[in-house]
Amino acid sequence: MSDRSVFFVSDGTGITAETMGNSILAQFAIKPRHVRRPFIDTVDKAHQVVREINATGQREGKRPIVFTTLANDDVLAILMGCEAKVFDVIKTFVEPLEEEFNMKSNHRVGRFSDPSVDQEYNDRIDAINFALEHDDGQSSRSLDLADVVLVGVSRCGKTPTSLYLAMQHGIKAANVPLIPEDFDRGFLPSMLKPYKKKCFGLTIDPDRLSHIRNERRPGSKYAALENCRHEVAQAEAMMRREGIAWLSSTHKSIEEIATTILRDIRPDRLVY
Amino acid sequence: MSDRSVFFVSDGTGITAETMGNSILAQFAIKPRHVRRPFIDTVDKAHQVVREINATGQREGKRPIVFTTLANDDVLAILMGCEAKVFDVIKTFVEPLEEEFNMKSNHRVGRFSDPSVDQEYNDRIDAINFALEHDDGQSSRSLDLADVVLVGVSRCGKTPTSLYLAMQHGIKAANVPLIPEDFDRGFLPSMLKPYKKKCFGLTIDPDRLSHIRNERRPGSKYAALENCRHEVAQAEAMMRREGIAWLSSTHKSIEEIATTILRDIRPDRLVY
Structure with a gap:
């Protein structure tokens, strides 16, 4: 059933509306x-968006779904007039929180702070550079600054996991094959000792692995x-012998691997 | 005010609950x-989580906030008994959609499909590898397969933007300084012609740039x-002369830069 459209409408990148909407829609076949x-x-x-939504609904014969994070009341009022089922994240979650915090919100959702003055943002960029410099065992320099060193056979998922840890969590992850x-x-490779x-x-x-x-x-x-088969068996035996915790990436997404690693080796980063 | 805790509780990675929760909380000072x-x-x-939430609320003297995407009814029922303000994404968004689609949901949120059989997931991994192989003008090989080639002076944000486009959108992005x-x-560098x-x-x-x-x-x-100053002026003059669209990364996050690039050069990828 692809005869219905979902719109993600935002005054920013739309990443929040889309992430949320997609995780909800994943519930449905x-x-x-x-x-x-x-x-x-x-x-x-x-x-303009309202015209597009209405035209789409008429063409498809079913009203579209809209996820929105619009914060400006004037802009939102216009969107709410469209012929669609609209899920408004602000009204649904922000207003109850205003009551809970006994504080007005600043009506700004999904916006990022200015990266040129944001330390957390700069830490993420530093972590990405660190992951690139320490990809595939390229450098043992400043490995003492690593939060985690991923090990495993070639093509088991170390590089994307390192980059994800850096980009999403600001974690400095090196990886060594x-x-x-x-x-x-x-x-173990001597640089790891x-x-x-x-x-x-x-x-x-x-x-x-063979397929990849x-x-x-x-x-x-x-x-x-x-x-x-030989390399994987040898790698697992070596990790077991050296007491290195490990998991299988076979049926796990990068996001799931990264979350597991964070939980296991840096539980403090799960509280931040 | 850090005298209140927010919990993100999920049966998966918690990324959905956290992304949503954070974008909502960003509204408040x-x-x-x-x-x-x-x-x-x-x-x-x-x-165990309920005990932790209740103990936290007692210690802090204010009830915690909870964002949850728990899909299992038995597990959710226990969480709902905690002494906190709970925002339940499923009940709020999934149930109205069941009515709209006239269809039961499969009660699975924020889960990723099995990456070993998911083409879209494999495309993302391919795109990450492409970005790494074509980082910093390393290779002109298979540049014809690139969706976009980022250009600009050293340290203007090309590499993290390329990796983000790959990881989040499966876009093959090369970058050339x-x-x-x-x-x-x-x-222009001859490989770009x-x-x-x-x-x-x-x-x-x-x-x-000088600071970075x-x-x-x-x-x-x-x-x-x-x-x-000299390099930036020269680069901007060159891009203007060659008719290359460009934007300033100074006050933009990677996410915002990536979204703008997608919208400007591959509007078709915004409908997917």
Whole structure:
């Protein structure tokens, strides 16, 4: 069923409206058409969106769904006049909170503070740069500054997880591959020794790993299922021996892996 | 005012509850203590969270705020018994949608589908790898596959923007720096010539750029305000001459820059 449209209307990026709307819509076995309309910050733009929503509903024969985070009352009033089922995040959640806090809100939702003066924002950028500089074992320099060092075989998900931890949580994550030479020697890469307590392992189902590696280097020994089985078994044995906590990335999204890592190694970052 | 706690309680990662809660709380001039409690998927875990919430409220003398996306009715029922102001995303948004769609929801919120079989998820991972391989002009190979090529002076925000476009939107974004040699020659880097239509420029206030570069290479010519002014002026002149659309990253977050780029160069990706 793709015969219905969902609009995300915001005076900012629309990320909040969209994230929320998508997580709600995921509850339903439908595939609506998604339309994002960011930066709707004037009465004129609101009229334009309303015309688009109404025309869409008429074309599809079903009224559209709208998720909105518009904070400006004049702009919102125009949107509310559209022929759609509108979910207004502000009215639903902000007004009860005004009562709870006994305080007026400043009618600003989903806006980011000015990054040029925001320490938390700058920490995130620093963390992204750190992840890039310490991707794939590139550098052991300032590894003491890492919040976590991800280890695991090539292509098990270390890099996207590092970047996600940096971008979303401002966590400095380095990542170091476990490679056949390490298994032959039977020791962790030497750069990891001083930082074993910060290490967190990722592992992956060998079939899935073989599939991923085959997309990169088709038919190679690197991608062969037999080799993937060997590397994964060796990596898991090494992590077990060294007492490094690990999880399998096979059926987990980056977001879920990152949340688990945060909870396990930096529970203090879950309270912030 | 940090004398009140906000809990984000979820049976998944809690990302949905937290994103929504934070955008709502940003409306208020308060700094509550944030506590994320992910993976609450059993009655036992729910009881544990309720005890924690109640103890927190007693200690702080004000009832906590709770944002939740719990989908399991038994687990939710226990949470609802806590002494707090609870915002239940499911009840608020999902039940009205059940009526609108005339369809029961599957009571699953904020969960991700299994990434090992999800094409959209794999596209995101491919896009992250593409961004890394094409970071900082490293490679002109397969630049024809790029959705967008970001250009601008060193440290104007190209790399985090590329990674964000990849991670959040599955957009393949390359980035190529504009460097003093390009300004001396007066031409765009030659690798960009075939892809000028895909180029999008970032610029930045020279004072801010000098500040950022000074953190990296203190006291260098690279970081000197005079040099930053020169590079930014040259880069903007070049982009104007070549007809490349650009925006200033100075007071914009990565999210805002990415949303603007998407809207301007790939409006089709805003309907997906």
